[in-house]
Amino acid sequence: xxxxxxxxxxxxxxxxxxxxxxxxxxxxxxxxxxxxxxxxxxxxxxxxxxxxxxxxxxxxxxxxxxxxxxxxxxxxxxxxxxxxxxxxxxxxxxxxxxxxxxxxxxxxxxxxxxxxxxxxxxxxxxxxxxxxxxxxxxxxxxxxxxxxxxxxxxxxxxxxxxxxxxxxxxxxxxxxxxxxxxxxxxxxxxxxxxxxxxxxxxxxxxxxxxxxx
Amino acid sequence: xxxxxxxxxxxxxxxxxxxxxxxxxxxxxxxxxxxxxxxxxxxxxxxxxxxxxxxxxxxxxxxxxxxxxxxxxxxxxxxxxxxxxxxxxxxxxxxxxxxxxxxxxxxxxxxxxxxxxxxxxxxxxxxxxxxxxxxxxxxxxxxxxxxxxxxxxxxxxxxxxxxxxxxxxxxxxxxxxxxxxxxxxxxxxxxxxxxxxxxxxxxxxxxxxxxxx
Numbered sequence: 452x453x454x455x456x457x458x459x460x461x462x463x464x465x466x467x468x469x470x471x472x473x474x475x476x477x478x479x480x481x482x483x484x485x486x487x488x489x490x491x492x493x494x495x496x497x498x499x500x501x502x503x504x505x506x507x508x509x510x511x512x513x514x515x516x517x518x519x520x521x522x523x524x525x526x527x528x529x530x531x532x533x534x535x536x537x538x539x540x541x542x543x544x545x546x547x548x549x550x551x552x553x554x555x556x557x558x559x560x561x562x563x564x565x566x567x568x569x570x571x572x573x574x575x576x577x578x579x580x581x582x583x584x585x586x587x588x589x590x591x592x593x594x595x596x597x598x599x600x601x602x603x604x605x606x607x608x609x610x611x612x613x614x615x616x617x618x619x620x621x622x623x624x625x626x627x628x629x630x631x632x633x634x635x636x637x638x639x640x641x642x643x644x645x646x647x648x649x650x651x652x653x654x655x656x657x658x659x660x661x662x663x664x
Numbered sequence: 665x666x667x668x669x670x671x672x673x674x675x676x677x678x679x680x681x682x683x684x685x686x687x688x689x690x691x692x693x694x695x696x697x698x699x700x701x702x703x704x705x706x707x708x709x710x711x712x713x714x715x716x717x718x719x720x721x722x723x724x725x726x727x728x729x730x731x732x733x734x735x736x737x738x739x740x741x742x743x744x745x746x747x748x749x750x751x752x753x754x755x756x757x758x759x760x761x762x763x764x765x766x767x768x769x770x771x772x773x774x775x776x777x778x779x780x781x782x783x784x785x786x787x788x789x790x791x792x793x794x795x796x797x798x799x800x801x802x803x804x805x806x807x808x809x810x811x812x813x814x815x816x817x818x819x820x821x822x823x824x825x826x827x828x829x830x831x832x833x834x835x836x837x838x839x840x841x842x843x844x845x846x847x848x849x850x851x852x853x854x855x856x857x858x859x860x861x862x863x864x865x866x867x868x869x870x871x872x873x874x875x876x877x
Contacts, residue, residue, distance in 0.1 A: 554844060556847065557846075603857075628864055630857060637854060644847045652877045660874075663870045
């Protein structure tokens with residue numbers, strides 16, 4: 452698949468590494484082509500994969516089948532609005548999580564979740580999924596180790612859910628289809644809850660797994 | 665411990681069975697003493713335990729150290745208000761979940777969660793926890809089988825959290841302290857998400873477990 456990743460932080464670059472290693476064509480996107488190319492070069496070096504490219508946001512989004520958004524909450528709405536017309540025909544995977552601190556907690560926008568906000572910005576009939584929230588970026592970036600664990604996927608439509616599940620499974624994750632965007636608050640809010648658990652229990656990577664299916 | 669269970673449905677009676685089997689003194693409570701005694705008798709018969717009593721709500725709540733509330737959402741606020749003065753000095757464990765259907769989803773009250781609503785009704789300084797949401801009542805009621813699995817516990821204060829964790833562990837569960845009541849929406853909302861997963865995957869008891877701690 453052709454995957455564009457907007458955001459080159461630890462989570463974005465970690466996901467991009469795994470996508471490249473699974474054989475997908477990956478484009479790192481930024482508003483600044485220099486930053487995008489630096490991110491792509493880092494991923495090529497970390498993985499030894501040549502199938503990692505760079506482009507500015509609009510160009511990268513237009514090229515992709517799936518656009519994975521992993522950028523700070525402060526800039527995501529602006530980026531979404533600037534790419535609205537392009538993203539309407541793509542599958543957008545929103546990995547962002549609205550959090551507040553002291554204590555760490557879920558702090559969603561008026562739409563109820565970041566994924567629902569993305570859907571509201573892109574408009575009725577767009578294809579928005581939320582996924583990868585509880586996957587540790589530390590484990591993503593340990594490229595010598597196979598990736599394991601589960602991820603919940605929620606989506607605005609079943610076709611988007613199936614594509615994102617296939618993407619998640621291609622990098623070694625077990626993908627659980629957790630329903631429509633009405634469950635996005637739950638899936639997004641697991642991360643701040645796990646961050647609190649990490650701190651309370653003095654561990655680095657508390658995670659969630661599903662049982663009984 | 666002295667545990668009162670308000671609510672004799674499948675979940676309330678299932679928890680009461682496990683509490684009795686763990687050696688706690690258990691009182692089944694109802695607005696109607698006949699219903700309470702029927703519930704207690706059912707639990708004594710299912711478990712062979714004699715340490716199960718019955719009383720009307722106010723009397724049962726006054727007697728208990730921990731009051732576990734597992735009643736329909738429609739009557740919970742009224743019951744809470746009627747017991748406010750008694751419950752303020754107890755630990756209240758709210759197991760109730762606000763749901764809507766088609767599709768099944770989390771539908772919290774204005775306070776953000778049922779547990780937060782309970783705390784608002786009982787008032788500042790009360791002791792409210794939320795727990796047991798993802799424990800299957802089917803497994804609770806299979807009393808010949810040891811109980812396994814995890815439960816997230818959130819609470820208004822650490823002492824309440826510790827008491828409820830001890831109660832959960834006494835019946836065989838792994839108890840995870842997931843933080844304050846700001847995380848109650850997440851813990852409560854897991855159940856409607858799991859119900860949707862049960863339906864989508866054609867299984868009876870999808871559950872959640874924690875990894876990495």
